[in-house]
Amino acid sequence: MSEPESSFRTSVFLRHAQGYVSYLFNLQEGKADENLIIEDIRRGVAFRGTNLWILICAIFICSIGLNVNSTAVVIGAMLISPLMGPIIGVGLGVGILDLGLIRRALKNLGVAAGISVLSSTIYFLITPLSDAQTEILARTSPTLWDVLIALFGGFAGIIASTRQDKSNAIPGVAIATALMPPLCTAGYGIATGQWSFFIGAFYLFFINCVFITLATVLIVKYLRFQRRYYVDAVTDRRVKLWVGFFVLATAIPSVFLAANVVRKSFFERKARDFIETEVNTPNTQIINQQLVYRPDTSSIILTCMGKTLDSNQIRKISSQLPKYGLKKTQLIVRQNYNEVNASMLDKFNTNLRTGILEDLYKKNEELVQNKDARINMLEQEIARYRTINTQSGDIGQEIKVQYPNIDEFSLTMSPIFNLKTAKADTAYLAYAKFSRRPSWRETKRMEDWLKVRVKSKGLRLVVQ
DSSP, X not given: XXXXXXXXXXXXXXXXXXXXXXXXXXXXXXXXXXXXXXXXXXXHHOOSTHHHHHHHHHHHHHHHHHHTTOHHHHHHHHHHOOTHHHHHHHHHHHHHTOHHHHHHHHXXXXXXXXXXXXXXXXXXXXXXXXXXXXXXXXXXXXXXXXXXXXXXXXXXXXXHHTBSSOOSHHHHHHHHHTOHHHHHHHHHHHHHTOHHHHHHHHHHHHHHXXXXXXXXXXXXXXXXXXXXXXXXXXXXXXXXXXXXXXXXXXXXXXXXXXXXXXXXXXXXXXXXXXXIIIIOBTTEEEEEEEEEOOSSOEEEEEEEEESOOOHHHHHHHHTTGGGGTOTTEEEEEEESOOGGGHHHHHHHHHXXXXXXXHHHHHHTTTTOOSHHHHHHHHHHHHXXXXXXXXXXXXXXXXXXXXXXXXXXEEEEEEXXXXXXXXXXXXXXXXXXXXXXXXXXXXXXXHHHHHHHHHTOTTOEEEEO
């Protein structure tokens, strides 16, 4: 085949491929009339009458969902929220240079956001439930991924709005971009005085607004909507500069937050690999691990039971940290026992019940005057331990109702060794494992509830 013929065939193939790609991604096909699209978006901008009532209902539904940590309720609120209307209106106004539409959309968006924050603040001031649930915490630290969700969600929303046949994309966009939950979380931050929550949540809402607007502008430009006003090149360039400024000013902080999230994720993965490979020994059990990430110095805090790791062993294990990419990380090992009482620990482990009963007898020796009283006391203690084993499952089911994320629970009487006095005592030991680690307040509340439930102020709670 000659070179000219080969070049011709290549050119024909490229034209066919370009034509096929254009056919696949053609947005002109199925597009509604431009005037009808603009009029429909204009109607969605207004916040009065029906839209305002629906907005208020969505606010309270979303606030309740966040308060009781119900994902389904929050999704329902996002589906009925009309907040997308004015945001797309701003994007359309910028795309066709309709200054009147821009002012009207911004005004209604401000009114809607203000009403949302005010209403949610009132709700969280009067509700008896004040703990920050996971649904609230998820809206307080926006990252680059939230920027991408808002951008692609905005693309889907405006594309669906320009079609003759409306699809189910707009409800999906309302769920994905989540405009209502950040505003309600901002209200929670005001009501509880946690301003970091307010700033983080409102920043997430601002990200959604800016990048849905940007997506709308780009699609309007791509579809070549006619401008309402014609301006000179200087004004047109100034508008583009302002749009670019808002986009960059909004996106840059999220990039830093996303980088921190990524670094934290890498640290936790490396730390888990380190613990699994270097720390786990047959005679030492890790009952709790806490991974604390900081840019300067991170920490791996382990709480262990079983055979004590001496200082040389801990130093040797710590020397392996750089091998796992954990150079700026310190290992902290918390142990209940030391080498001096290791033999005592083995003795108590082999005959735990005998040790507990003997200890209880010594503490109550002055009260027990005769053999029959001693036997009666020991029988009562044995019955109490059997009751504890029976109650462990019942109490676990009660906790499951209050904390649905709990996976494992146990309640036992355990010997506690005082390392300073080398004396042993007994106390309730509760262990709880969660699929998602609870907050400090939830952990404290669970511990207080267990102390009342088992009637013991000395109860110890271990959470994983």
